[in-house]
Amino acid sequence: xxxxxxxxxxxxxxxxxxxxxxxxxxxxxxxxxxxxxxxxxxxxxxxxxxxxxxxxxxxxxxxxxxxxxxxxxxxxxxxxxxxxxxxxxxxxxxxxxxxxxxxxxxxxxxxxxxxxxxxxxxxxxxxxxxxxxxxxxxxxxxxxxxxxxxxxxxxxxxxxxxxxxxxxxxxxxxxxxxxxxxxxxxxxxxxxxxxxxxxxxxxxxxxxxxxxxxxxxxxxxxxxxxxxxxxxxxxxxxxxxxxxxxxxxxxxxx
Amino acid sequence: xxxxxxxxxxxxxxxxxxxxxxxxxxxxxxxxxxxxxxxxxxxxxxxxxxxxxxxxxxxxxxxxxxxxxxxxxxxxxxxxxxxxxxxxxxxxxxxxxxxxxxxxxxxxxxxxxxxxxxxxxxxxxxxxxxxxxxxxxxxxxxxxxxxxxxxxxxxxxxxxxxxxxxxxxxxxxxxxxxxxxxxxxxxxxxxxxxxxxxxxxxxxxxxxxxxxxxxxxxxxxxxxxxxxxxxxxxxxxxxxxxxxxxxxxxxxxxxxxxxxxxxxxxxxxxxxxxxxxxxxxxxx
Ligand SMILES: Nc1ncnc2c1ncn2[C@@H]1O[C@H](COP(=O)(O)OP(=O)(O)O)[C@@H](O)[C@H]1O
Ligand SMILES: [Mg+2]
Numbered sequence: 001x002x003x004x005x006x007x008x009x010x011x012x013x014x015x016x017x018x019x020x021x022x023x024x025x026x027x028x029x030x031x032x033x034x035x036x037x038x039x040x041x042x043x044x045x046x047x048x049x050x051x052x053x054x055x056x057x058x059x060x061x062x063x064x065x066x067x068x069x070x071x072x073x074x075x076x077x078x079x080x081x082x083x084x085x086x087x088x089x090x091x092x093x094x095x096x097x098x099x100x101x102x103x104x105x106x107x108x109x110x111x112x113x114x115x116x117x118x119x120x121x122x123x124x125x126x127x128x129x130x131x132x133x134x135x136x137x138x139x140x141x142x143x144x145x146x147x148x149x150x151x152x153x154x155x156x157x158x159x160x161x162x163x164x165x166x167x168x169x170x171x172x173x174x175x176x177x178x179x180x181x182x183x184x185x186x187x188x189x190x191x192x193x194x195x196x197x198x199x200x201x202x203x204x205x206x207x208x209x210x211x212x213x214x215x216x217x218x219x220x221x222x223x224x225x226x227x228x229x230x231x232x233x234x235x236x237x238x239x240x241x242x243x244x245x246x247x248x249x250x251x252x253x254x
Numbered sequence: 255x256x257x258x259x260x261x262x263x264x265x266x267x268x269x270x271x272x273x274x275x276x277x278x279x280x281x282x283x284x285x286x287x288x289x290x291x292x293x294x295x296x297x298x299x300x301x302x303x304x305x306x307x308x309x310x311x312x313x314x315x316x317x318x319x320x321x322x323x324x325x326x327x328x329x330x331x332x333x334x335x336x337x338x339x340x341x342x343x344x345x346x347x348x349x350x351x352x353x354x355x356x357x358x359x360x361x362x363x364x365x366x367x368x369x370x371x372x373x374x375x376x377x378x379x380x381x382x383x384x385x386x387x388x389x390x391x392x393x394x395x396x397x398x399x400x401x402x403x404x405x406x407x408x409x410x411x412x413x414x415x416x417x418x419x420x421x422x423x424x425x426x427x428x429x430x431x432x433x434x435x436x437x438x439x440x441x442x443x444x445x446x447x448x449x450x451x452x453x454x455x456x457x458x459x460x461x462x463x464x465x466x467x468x469x470x471x472x473x474x475x476x477x478x479x480x481x482x483x484x485x486x487x488x489x490x491x492x493x494x495x496x497x498x499x500x501x502x503x504x505x506x507x508x509x510x511x512x513x514x515x516x517x518x519x520x521x522x523x524x525x526x527x528x529x530x531x532x533x534x535x536x537x538x
Binding site: 060082088106 | 438
C-alpha cells in the first residue's frame with residue numbers, strides 16, 4: 001500500500017529517563033543511543049522493569065525524556081504525531097463501535113470524512129482477516145480477533161512507524177504463532193518501520209532485523225544483535241536455534 | 255463414543271398418520287412450551303392474585319380493608335375508562351415529568367462537567383454529599399415555606415430528590431471511563447473535545463442510565479409523598495383521599511396505577527438504553 005523508503009527513521013540520542021518512586025530516583029533509561037533504520041523491524045527485549053515500555057512510550061510521545069531525545073526523520077519528537085501509531089498489549093477497542101467503526105476511528109479522529117475513513121478501514125479489516133466480522137461488536141470477539149482489530153486500526157492511519165508493546169503478550173500459544181506470522185507478513189507488505197517490545201525471545205528472533213537488549217542492572221549497557229536469518233523464517237532452522245541460544249545466554253539462562 | 259452418540263437428537267416418531275396429526279402435535283407442544291415459559295415468569299404473581307382473591311372473598315381477611323381483586327379491577331376500570339382518575343394521572347405525570355426533565359437538564363451537563371474537571375468535582379463533592387444525605391422529605395417543609403404550598407414546591411422537592419442520583423452517576427460514569435481508551439484516542443491525535451464526544455460521553459452512557467432509572471423511581475416516590483400533603487388532585491392525593499373516605503377499592507386502584515407508572519417508566523428507559531447501547535446489555 002505504501003511507497004518504499006518514505007521515511008520512518010528514528011534516532012535516539014543520549015536518552016535518559018528516571019522516575020521518582022517512594023522519594024527515590026529510579027533511573028530507568030541511561031544515555032541510550034540508537035538509530036533505527038527506515039523500514040527496519042527492531043525488537044526490544046529485556047527483563048521485567050528494564051524500561052521497555054518506558055522507551056516505547058517516549059518514542060510514542062506519551063512520555064517525555066529527562067534529557068537527550070528522539071528525532072524522527074531529523075525532526076525532534078514532542079508529543080504524539082501522525083507518522084506514528086501505537087499498538088498496546090490490550091486491544092483498547094471502543095466497546096460501542098463495531099469492528100469497522102473501531103478501525104476507522106483513528107482516521108476519523110484525524111478529520112477524514114466518515115465514508116472515506118470506513119472505506120479504507122474496510123481494506124485493513126480484510127487484511128487482518130476479519131472481513132466477515134466488520135459489523136460485530138468487540139464483546140463478540142476472541143482475544144486474538146480483538147488484537148487484530150487494534151492492529152488494523154493502527155495500519156489504517158498508514159503510519160511510517162508502528163510501535164508495539166507486547167502486542168501478543170495476552171494471547172494463547174497457538175493464536176500467538178499465527179499472529180506472529182501475520183505481523184511478519186504485514187510488516188513486509190506495508191513497508192513500515194516497526195519497533196516492538198516483547199518478552200518472548202522466539203518471537204523476537206522470528207520478527208526482528210535487530211534485537212535490542214535493555215540491561216537489567218544499572219550501569220549495564222544496552223546490546224544490539226543482528227538477526228541474520230533469511231525470511232520467511234523457520235523456527236527449527238539451525239541459525240534460528242543458534243540465535244535463541246545466544247539470547248538465552250544474554251539473559252544468563254543458558 | 256456411546257456417550258457422545260446419545261447427544262444426537264432422535265428424529266421425532268410422529269406423522270405416521272399424515273400431516274394433520276403432526277401439525278396438531280407440534281401445535282400442542284409449542285403451546286405447552288409457551289405456557290411453561292409464561293408460568294415460570296408470572297406464575298408466582300398469578301398465584302399471589304388468586305390467593306388474595308380467595309382470602310378476601312372467603313373471608314380469611316377483612317374484605318373491607320383488603321377488597322377482592324375483582325372489586326379493585328372494577329374500580330380501576332371505572333377510574334380509567336370512566337375517566338374519574340384521568341385528571342389525577344395527568345396532573346401527577348405533569349409534576350413528575352417537569353421535575354424529572356429539569357433534573358436531567360441540570361444533572362447531566364453538570365455531571366459531565368464535574369467528571370471532566372477534577373477541581374470542580376473536588377470543590378463540589380462535600381456539599382453534594384451533605385445534600386444527598388439530607389432526606390428530600392425532611393426538606394419539604396422548608397421548600398413549602400420558601401415556595402408556598404402550590405405546584406412549585408411539589409415540583410421542586412421531586413426535582414431535588416431526583417437530581418442527586420443522576421448527578422452522582424453521571425459524574426462517576428465520566429470518571430470511570432477507562433484511561434487506557436483516553437490514551438488510545440490521544441495517540442491518534444484526538445483533541446480534548448473529540449475525546450469527550452467520542453470516548454467519554456459514550457463511555458458514560460450506561461452509568462447515566464443507572465442514574466436515570468434511579469431518578470425515575472425516586473421521582474414517583476416523592477410525587478406521592480408531596481401529593482399526600484396539601485394537594486387536591488393527583489394520584490397520591492387519591493390514595494389518601496380514598497382511604498379517608500373509606501373507598502378502599504379506589505385506594506387500591508390508585509396504588510395499582512402508581513405501580514403501573516413505575517413499571518412503564520422503567521421499561522421505557524430499559525428500551526431506550528437497549529437502543530442506545532446495543533454493545534452492552536442493560537441489567538434489569
Ligand atoms: N509512571 C511511572 N511512575 C513511576 N515509576 C514508573 C512509571 N512508569 C514506569 N515506572 C518504573 O520504571 C521501571 C520500568 O518500567 P517499564 O518501562 O514499564 O518496564 P518494562 O516494560 O521493561 O517491564 C519500573 O521499575 C517501573 O516501576
Ligand atoms: Mg512493559
